[in-house]
Amino acid sequence: MFIASRCRAISHRAPSLIFPKFGQKRDSSFQSSPYVEDLGSVNRSYEVTKDTTDWSYVQRVLPPKVVPTPVKKDVYPSGWRPQTIDIADKPYFIKRTKNHMIPCYLDIGQRGIKRTTLLKSIQGDIWQLEKEIKEFLQPQVFQILRVQVNEFVGYIRINGDHVNAIKYFLEQKGY
Amino acid sequence: MLRSVSSKLNTFTLKRYSTGKTLVSNEIQAIVEPRKLDFPSKYQTPRQVWLESLDTIDERKLGLLELHPEIFATNPRIDIIHQNITWQKLYRYVSYAHTKSRFEVRGGGKKPWQQKGLGRARHGSIRSPLFKGGGVIHGPKSPTPHFYMLPFYSRVKGLTSALSVKLAQDDLHVVDSLEIPTEESSYLEELVKSRLWGPSVLFVDSTDVMPRNITAATDLVRHFNLMPVYGLNVYSMLKHDTLVLTRSAVDIIEEKILYHLNRNDTRNVLAKYKVDQV
Structure with a gap:
């Protein structure tokens, strides 16, 4: 009609x-x-149906309103790992993004010359995290690592492209 | 029963352990209002706030509420609050300053004096910007709108920052409802004075049809304002000394902001703002 x-x-x-x-x-x-x-x-x-089981099939097709929580598995094919941290005696914490990813990004500036690594959403003792990152990264670089800590906003900016290293470092710790 | 428990409350102390969990005794837990927080924070503990009532002048605590830390205890980003305030001031501001260019000023069509032979500088018009009473170069033109749109998540962060600042400074109070026993404004003035809520108070309710008594009481008092929850904004929160939310307003604020912080489809809200969009 x-x-x-x-x-x-x-x-x-x-x-x-x-x-x-x-x-x-x-x-x-x-x-x-x-x-x-x-x-x-x-x-x-x-035919018009008011069957709730039929509606559940429709709901399955509709996109979710908010980002769903991932299904628990031992290993994920993509290599992604969920946050497994127990915050009991951890001095700092890195909040995952709403898409359950580690908030670590590569910033490219000065027309592709300047590369900095940005780690965001840090809560707690940010200076302790800075110290541990320096200890982890320093053997891998030739020069003295330049790190900027913004405690107010809660981010750490590291000179150079260390995105994968930082993600590995955090994943090992369960963040 | 609640009254008797809450009167005892002052003798208890809330202990905070390194696990980050607030441990409370059984009696206090009895009056913690059951409240399920969606998307609970893994690190921050929920912020606790007293549930108060407006039905007596003296402060009467009905219970404890838990508030979501990502909304009521985020970083107090005063830079984002400032961006919000600037935006709220500017988007409605239209500059009516106006000047006339050399072609809009009356007269000046005739060459004031001949080109050569007088020993004077050469000029073609008495309305040239070099002349007194002449036109203005690149002057302001009326009307000049200053409308722009702040990015969506700057607005959301502005709200969470402002709410966190208000709560941290003890300027945010949660009440069960906006029902007051009388429609005399002196009652509300005395209540605000006795609870040290400061001269200006913003009452926020979940609906825009408020109880009759409080509308009558705040009608003529210009520093007590009522606002529905959909009108809550950073500028008004900072303009008033104290923010009073009803419990249902808290629920709606949390629900909406958490949805925006965790929503799946942000394509439309992150897109460039079009002036003719609905």
């Missing part, structure tokens, strides 16, 4: 005189093809 009434409302276009109903038309739009109901009597039959 709904579709039929809509079609009638739209079908104000005069039918083409040059081309018959089924002919192709250059630069045609969706409106130039004939409507189904113009082809003859169409039998539309459907």
